[in-house]
Amino acid sequence: MSNLDSSRLSPRLQSVYQSVLDANPGQAEFHQAVFEVLLTIGPIVDRRPEYSDLALYERIVEPERQIMFRVPWTDDSGKIHVNRGFRVEFNSALGPYKGGLRFHPTVNLSIIKFLGFEQIFKNSLTGLPIGGGKGGANFDPKGKSDAEIMRFCQSFMTELQRHIGPDTDVPAGDIGVGGREIGYLFGQYKRIRNRFDAGVLTGKGLTWGGSYARTEATGYGLVYYADEMLKARGTSFDGKKVVVSGSGNVAIYAAQKVQQLGGTVIAVSDSSGYVVDQNGIDIELLKDVKEVRRLRVSDYASEREGAEFVTKGSIWDLPCDVALPCATQNELPVEAAETLIRNGVQLVAEGANMPTTPEAIEALQSAGVAYAPGKASNAGGVATSALEMQQNSGRTQWSFEETDQKLHQIMVDIHTQTVAAADEYGVPGDYVAGANLAGFLKVADAMVAQGLI
Ligand code: GLU
Numbered sequence: 001m002s003n004l005d006s007s008r009l010s011p012r013l014q015s016v017y018q019s020v021l022d023a024n025p026g027q028a029e030f031h032q033a034v035f036e037v038l039l040t041i042g043p044i045v046d047r048r049p050e051y052s053d054l055a056l057y058e059r060i061v062e063p064e065r066q067i068m069f070r071v072p073w074t075d076d077s078g079k080i081h082v083n084r085g086f087r088v089e090f091n092s093a094l095g096p097y098k099g100g101l102r103f104h105p106t107v108n109l110s111i112i113k114f115l116g117f118e119q120i121f122k123n124s125l126t127g128l129p130i131g132g133g134k135g136g137a138n139f140d141p142k143g144k145s146d147a148e149i150m151r152f153c154q155s156f157m158t159e160l161q162r163h164i165g166p167d168t169d170v171p172a173g174d175i176g177v178g179g180r181e182i183g184y185l186f187g188q189y190k191r192i193r194n195r196f197d198a199g200v201l202t203g204k205g206l207t208w209g210g211s212y213a214r215t216e217a218t219g220y221g222l223v224y225y226a227d228e229m230l231k232a233r234g235t236s237f238d239g240k241k242v243v244v245s246g247s248g249n250v251a252i253y254a255a256q257k258v259q260q261l262g263g264t265v266i267a268v269s270d271s272s273g274y275v276v277d278q279n280g281i282d283i284e285l286l287k288d289v290k291e292v293r294r295l296r297v298s299d300y301a302s303e304r305e306g307a308e309f310v311t312k313g314s315i316w317d318l319p320c321d322v323a324l325p326c327a328t329q330n331e332l333p334v335e336a337a338e339t340l341i342r343n344g345v346q347l348v349a350e351g352a353n354m355p356t357t358p359e360a361i362e363a364l365q366s367a368g369v370a371y372a373p374g375k376a377s378n379a380g381g382v383a384t385s386a387l388e389m390q391q392n393s394g395r396t397q398w399s400f401e402e403t404d405q406k407l408h409q410i411m412v413d414i415h416t417q418t419v420a421a422a423d424e425y426g427v428p429g430d431y432v433a434g435a436n437l438a439g440f441l442k443v444a445d446a447m448v449a450q451g452l453i
Helices: 011-023 028-040 042-047 049-053 056-060 109-125 146-160 179-193 214-232 249-260 283-292 297-303 334-342 358-366 380-393 400-424 431-449
Strands: 065-074 080-091 097-103 132-137 169-173 241-245 264-270 273-276 308-310 322-325 347-349 370-372
Touching: 011 028, 011 042, 011 056, 028 042, 028 109, 028 358, 028 431, 042 049, 042 431, 049 056, 049 431, 056 431, 065 109, 065 146, 080 097, 080 109, 080 146, 080 169, 097 109, 097 179, 097 380, 109 132, 109 380, 109 400, 109 431, 132 146, 132 169, 146 179, 169 179, 169 380, 214 249, 214 322, 214 347, 214 370, 214 380, 214 400, 241 249, 249 264, 249 283, 249 322, 264 297, 273 297, 283 297, 297 308, 334 358, 358 370, 370 431, 380 400, 400 431
Parallel strands: 097 132, 097 169, 241 264, 241 322, 322 347, 347 370
Antiparallel strands: 065 080, 080 132, 264 273, 273 308
């Protein structure tokens, strides 16, 4: 029996899932994200009959609006390229659509829809007034010059600008979109609209409307959340061996916070392999290699004494106490979960979106490993984006400490909420169910209140 077998769903939700399959053929990642939510919200069906009468389930799996557009641009030699741009405005029950932009060659409508769908419940869990959306393009930033990145961003925003606004839809970064890209996107928006709408994008530079701690927020938030999970088990990061996959913004700041809390991050990775550094990753060197010089983790290994670059096998082969997948979707398959379990892993918390496959999640949960889904554990990034929007509305800027403290409290609250929802619905310790139930109920009740739209 496949893990996405609809007979495992509550009978009322089987037809919902079937209609998602029928209406969205070939969108495997989107199917996976929907299935995971439907599987865990089964207990709501009987308790809230009005959701069925109001076709709430059918409505929530259908994006409010899906935009796809051509993005033409010229490279440095004058050659013309065409990419496809996306913005999926999934749900605005709780606030303006909010979610990042991903620039990666694998981007397609399925990827953007799975991310947008997850974003609805993640944003709901933050407790802040933000709906769910996601966008991006199948553009590969790797190896592109600064000027090429700028021309691509300008072309992308020339179309996107007509669909977004501080009270409508507020994009931010994701894979392949960081501070540099947000700068070029913001400049083009401002030029076309003739408005300094600070709140139209988040992840801005600190001198032009950005928020302190936004850069660090997803990684720090992940570790604050994981720390709560460890506390609930009577332990902490102190003395723990930690493996962090990825080496982008999420991974770097997760690694930094782990080490501040007394853990040792022994490995990070990128698409070409992973680096093992048993002494603990040198965060300043990693930041310099990745953020300043935009190089690879192999360059970190060659510059750091005692570190080794490995291309064989998987980063999950390394024995560790805590695993933090911070790279990309489905990067932790069931075989990796089994290896981690054999090696005694105690906790897996997702920094990336949907990095653990459904089979791997089941293996971890049945082995008694504490497992947190990204929509709870990586919500610190978007939460701090919502704090950036608050600061923009008030034309103000808070200190790093104040913002970081708010982020910390939000992660503690998300942990409390997810644990409470799991308890209330009879699945104690199940963070997946807790996150989906708590996130879903808030959105569903807002949709009921707002009528048939
Ligand atoms: N891309 C991030 C996420 O997956 C952040 C989105 C945002 O800040 O709007 O949640």
